[in-house]
Amino acid sequence: MAIPTLEAQTYEEQFYYAYIHSRMDLWEHLTQGLQKEFDATADTRTLRSLVLAQYGLIPYKISKKTEKNLGIIEKLITNAEKNIRELILREPDQGEPYAFLAGLFGYKIGINPLSAIVNGPRSSEALKKALSLSPQNPFVQQVAAQIEYFTPSLFGGSKTMAVVLFERAVGSYEASGNPPSKNWVYYNTLLGLAQAYEATGKITQADRVYRRILTLEPGFVWVRDTVYPLFKRKYFNEG
Numbered sequence: 001m002a003i004p005t006l007e008a009q010t011y012e013e014q015f016y017y018a019y020i021h022s023r024m025d026l027w028e029h030l031t032q033g034l035q036k037e038f039d040a041t042a043d044t045r046t047l048r049s050l051v052l053a054q055y056g057l058i059p060y061k062i063s064k065k066t067e068k069n070l071g072i073i074e075k076l077i078t079n080a081e082k083n084i085r086e087l088i089l090r091e092p093d094q095g096e097p098y099a100f101l102a103g104l105f106g107y108k109i110g111i112n113p114l115s116a117i118v119n120g121p122r123s124s125e126a127l128k129k130a131l132s133l134s135p136q137n138p139f140v141q142q143v144a145a146q147i148e149y150f151t152p153s154l155f156g157g158s159k160t161m162a163v164v165l166f167e168r169a170v171g172s173y174e175a176s177g178n179p180p181s182k183n184w185v186y187y188n189t190l191l192g193l194a195q196a197y198e199a200t201g202k203i204t205q206a207d208r209v210y211r212r213i214l215t216l217e218p219g220f221v222w223v224r225d226t227v228y229p230l231f232k233r234k235y236f237n238e239g
Helices: 011-020 024-041 044-063 070-090 095-111 113-133 138-150 159-173 184-199 203-216 221-236
Strands: none
Touching: 011 024, 011 044, 011 184, 024 044, 044 070, 044 095, 044 184, 070 095, 095 113, 095 138, 113 138, 138 159, 138 184, 159 184, 184 203, 184 221, 203 221
């Protein structure tokens, strides 16, 4: 299936397409395009889009980490941190840039768990700042949920609390009464909620969220073809 050219779609729509269709090659290409555009224009809106794009790209790269590409991932994280800190300078009264920074410190821990002693407190401090500035922002709430989910219980993480935070984030995204259109972060939040439900033994609720995702977006390739079939096979002996 071909995707329309950039002239026919916004960056947001193309990133959504890449997310839904598991086209991380396209995602990376679009991210590189945003970096070039920002380097040429220094536009704040472009910077915001670039930071979000890099934030979505890094965990995928980490999931494919090898000794050969570790340097590339570290370079991407360094560049992303530079962009995030520039966004903080431009939007010091907004919570989202600090939420990006909190998540980025989490990514650093993902690459090097031993760095948790340094990056764990940094992440907590940045998240605290994000929540103090924008407590009702759904992206800030989602980052809080993800950090809660992935932090080991030994260091204060709680999957039960992550469920509460993911529910809060989904509720904030849907505050207008309608699910956001072509917003990959919203679907990523729903997916996080489903996984948190599953991790806490709330299988019926998880199943309900997976069904909801596929009702809203039947073309969500990874959920449709991999995540949900495996879930049904594990818990309902289906598939």
